[in-house]
Amino acid sequence: MILLTRKAEFSAAHYYWNDAWSAAENERVFGKCANRNGHGHNYTLEVTVAGEVNPQTGFVVDLKQLKDVMHSEVVDVYDHRHLNLEIPEFRDRVPTVENIAVSAWERLDGKIPGARLERVRVYETPDLYADCLGPERAR
Secondary structure, eight states: OEEEEEEEEEEEEEEOTTTTTOOHOOOOOOHGGGGGTOOOEEEEEEEEEEOOTTTTTTOOOOHHHHHHHHHIIIIIIHTTHHHHHHGGGGSSSOOOOOHHHHHHHHHHOOSSTTSSSEEEEEEEEEEEEEEEOOOGGGG
């Protein structure tokens, strides 16, 4: 079994807000990140797949296909967007780095030919990231 990881980058804006709370509660919990005008990050997406090495190609997965799926499902969708306002899954989900990782997993799962999605890691800053290992490993 081999784990293979590919990286991609995207830039996006967001803010933290829970519609079930008052403005005062949102500001207390989320601080300056509750500013409804939002702020931006340069995110790094890492996608790790697992599989066996194909003895004919030496690959676990076709790298071009992996890159294409990462871009079509996540990077091209999130890049230069305001996550809260433009991305459907964040209309009712606070776009924290944790939730961005979960959403990226949901967008990628089952769409990478020839390999199993093992991990999605999203860096919000160089020293802050979240890993999603999928629903099967959440138990």
